[in-house]
Amino acid sequence: MTLQRISSGGPWEEKAAYCRAVVAGGWVHVAGTTGADPETGEMPESVVDQCRNTLAKIEAALAEAGSSFADAVRVHYILPDAADFEPCFPVLREAFGDSPPAATMIAAGLIAPGMKIEIELTCFKG
Numbered sequence: 001m002t003l004q005r006i007s008s009g010g011p012w013e014e015k016a017a018y019c020r021a022v023v024a025g026g027w028v029h030v031a032g033t034t035g036a037d038p039e040t041g042e043m044p045e046s047v048v049d050q051c052r053n054t055l056a057k058i059e060a061a062l063a064e065a066g067s068s069f070a071d072a073v074r075v076h077y078i079l080p081d082a083a084d085f086e087p088c089f090p091v092l093r094e095a096f097g098d099s100p101p102a103a104t105m106i107a108a109g110l111i112a113p114g115m116k117i118e119i120e121l122t123c124f125k126g
Contacts, residue, residue, distance in 0.1 A: 001025050006064050008057055011041070012111070021061040028065045028123040032078065033057050034115050047084040047116040051091045054119050059095075062123060071123035072101035078118040082107040088117065 004023035007013055012034075013020065021030045035050025036043050038057060044050050055069075062068050079085055085105050101121070110118055 004065065006061050008038075008061060010036070010057075020057070021065055023065045023067075026124055026126045028062060028067045028071070028121075028125060030058050030061055030119075030121040030123070032076075032118045032120040033061075034110065034112075034118050043112075043114040045114075047079070048087050048091060050116050051088040051119075054117060055091065055095045058119060058121055062121075065123075065125070067123045067125040069095050069097070069123075070099040071125045072096060072099065072121055073124050074122040075101045075103045076120040077103065077105045078108050078110065078120070079105065079116060080107065080109050081116070084116050 001024060005019045006021040006023070008020040010020070018031050020033065021028055033054050035053035037053055044053065059069065062071070077085060082105070
């Protein structure tokens with residue numbers, strides 16, 4: 001089996017020795033992704049803005065892998081404050097539409113102050 005490694009060029013990938021996604025067989029494994037603005041690198045104050053940025057980074061990696069949110073089978077949401085999850089629901093509904101994956105929300109600290117959401121996704125593109 002050939003592995004395809006996809007990098008988004010983010011600073012954490014170099015620091016922590018990982019890539020944004022790995023395609024293995026029909027599977028696409030997307031690393032935990034956070035919501036810094038892809039243009040400026042700044043972390044927005046709003047969890048909803050962070051969620052949008054996070055999904056945009058994931059969507060770009062999925063496109064490079066030949067996949068999309070419609071192929072999602074499993075997602076983990078990690079938030080330091082569980083109360084921040086509900087404001088993200090409309091953004092998540094917009095991304096996943098009629099193809100929602102199995103999901104888990106975990107309340108846990110993230111690697112840097114100001115980060116309010118991290119999303120890890122697994123897709124099966126067949």
